[in-house]
Amino acid sequence: MTDPAPNTPQSEVFASDLLRGHTDTIVLGTLRTAERYGFEIYKTIREATGGDYEIKEATLYATFRRLVKDGLVDAYWGDETQGGRRKYYRITDAGRAVYTRNVADWNATQRIINTLLNAKDSRS
Amino acid sequence: MTTTDNIHRYLDEAFADLPRTPDTADLKEEIRGNLQARVQELEGEGTRPEAAAARAIAELGDIHELVDSIGDPDPSARPVDITTRLIALNRMKVSPAYVVRTVLLSLLLAGGVTIVTVGSILGGLAIAPAWLIDALPIAALLSGAILGTIVGDALAHETSQHYPMQPRRALGFGLAAFAGLAGLGLVATWFQGPQLWMFVTGCVLTLASLMAFIALGITQTNRVKPWVNEMNHDFGDRFSQDPIAAARFGIYTVVIWIAGIGLFIVLSIVVGFVWSWLALLAALLVFFLVLARMLFAVDSTKE
Numbered sequence: 001m002t003d004p005a006p007n008t009p010q011s012e013v014f015a016s017d018l019l020r021g022h023t024d025t026i027v028l029g030t031l032r033t034a035e036r037y038g039f040e041i042y043k044t045i046r047e048a049t050g051g052d053y054e055i056k057e058a059t060l061y062a063t064f065r066r067l068v069k070d071g072l073v074d075a076y077w078g079d080e081t082q083g084g085r086r087k088y089y090r091i092t093d094a095g096r097a098v099y100t101r102n103v104a105d106w107n108a109t110q111r112i113i114n115t116l117l118n119a120k121d122s123r124s
Numbered sequence: 125m126t127t128t129d130n131i132h133r134y135l136d137e138a139f140a141d142l143p144r145t146p147d148t149a150d151l152k153e154e155i156r157g158n159l160q161a162r163v164q165e166l167e168g169e170g171t172r173p174e175a176a177a178a179r180a181i182a183e184l185g186d187i188h189e190l191v192d193s194i195g196d197p198d199p200s201a202r203p204v205d206i207t208t209r210l211i212a213l214n215r216m217k218v219s220p221a222y223v224v225r226t227v228l229l230s231l232l233l234a235g236g237v238t239i240v241t242v243g244s245i246l247g248g249l250a251i252a253p254a255w256l257i258d259a260l261p262i263a264a265l266l267s268g269a270i271l272g273t274i275v276g277d278a279l280a281h282e283t284s285q286h287y288p289m290q291p292r293r294a295l296g297f298g299l300a301a302f303a304g305l306a307g308l309g310l311v312a313t314w315f316q317g318p319q320l321w322m323f324v325t326g327c328v329l330t331l332a333s334l335m336a337f338i339a340l341g342i343t344q345t346n347r348v349k350p351w352v353n354e355m356n357h358d359f360g361d362r363f364s365q366d367p368i369a370a371a372r373f374g375i376y377t378v379v380i381w382i383a384g385i386g387l388f389i390v391l392s393i394v395v396g397f398v399w400s401w402l403a404l405l406a407a408l409l410v411f412f413l414v415l416a417r418m419l420f421a422v423d424s425t426k427e
Contacts (some may be wrong), residue, residue: 039158056185057158061151062193068212076215079282084160085153088217 005087014027015053022106023055023063028099031073037086038064064089072098130177131159138187150213151191159184216284226277231272236267237305244312257313261322264309272302286347296304296340304333331423362419373418379413 019026030036030044036058067073072095078086091099142148154289157181164175242258244254270390276298279289289297310326313319363370384407 039161058185058187058190062190076217084157086157087154
């Protein structure tokens with residue numbers, strides 16, 4: 001299902017594990033600019049990574065439920081007249097706050113890890 | 125068609141072992157909508173229907189784990205929590221365009237009805253300016269048209285609690301509402317002796333509206349979504365839980381008012397209008413006491 005990535009299988013697993021920890025933030029990020037339904041969110045993430053990484057749709061449903069439960073997104077049914085019914089998600093103010101904080105946290109962590117990795121590099 | 129068959133069968137199998145709770149039904153419906161969107165996209169790119177369905181399902185990944193994780197609803201949940209959850213699960217988007225449209229039309233309607241009412245009263249007192257009298261029938265027809273639009277529009281919309289009405293029925297209710305208001309507005313011009321045709325048209329429209337409402341009303345079927353019924357059953361007022369109590373209350377009501385009105389007539393003849401209205405007041409008081417008693421009585425069926 002995952003498109004063949006340029007990485008070796010080993011690093012792919014590593015990247016997936018790391019990314020999985022940030023699924024909530026990634027989903028919140030896709031909702032910042034527009035209200036979307038599940039498949040749209042999935043597609044947005046897939047296209048943003050150019051197919052290098054796909055969050056499993058099944059994982060996303062668990063994420064949606066958690067986000068709704070925590071009040072970070074609102075869910076509502078759209079009133080499509082054709083095709084299947086769609087459940088839309090809209091980010092709340094609380095969701096935006098959490099997103100901003102998570103991004104700030106990530107940036108800080110990233111800096112620290114980069115520093116640590118470089119330090120190790122220079123010693124060896 | 126096999127396309128949709130595949131999706132529905134897959135979902136049914138995945139959800140087969142789960143109790144049918146609002147939560148699971150909601151998730152199933154959501155996944156179904158997303159699968160259909162993906163199938164549509166694949167078919168648009170030229171994939172054959174069966175292959176599109178198979179691929180959409182494959183891309184979805186393993187939902188069994190997810191499905192199992194939501195299996196049991198929290199048994200300690202309080203009724204209030206369940207109600208809140210049900211409402212949240214079934215919420216529907218209200219389109220801003222619809223709200224703006226309805227508010228604007230309502231304002232116009234209020235203006236039209238005011239013109240008709242004020243015009244008729246002033247006309248009845250013979251102090252209405254000529255332009256106002258000329259404007260009356262137009263205002264009546266326009267008000268009717270606006271009300272009809274609001275009614276039809278509202279009924280054809282799906283809401284959180286109701287399925288949308290069939291377009292033709294909604295149109296019927298809209299037309300009936302139009303005929304009703306326009307008819308009453310025209311009837312209100314009775315004070316203008318010479319323009320008898322307007323009065324007659326008004327009567328005909330009003331009657332037509334009444335008959336249309338009756339015909340539509342007795343052929344109306346349920347529009348309420350299942351979750352609302354379920355909620356009413358569990359947490360609703362006594363009458364929706366206990367139809368027998370509702371029927372008993374109906375009989376009490378008839379008895380109270382027959383007694384009240386009978387007493388009113390007798391007293392009017394014997395004592396006169398000065399005191400006879402007290403009979404109606406007494407009937408009203410008894411009616412409300414019975415209503416309160418029926419709605420909030422200790423429910424013996426639950427003990």
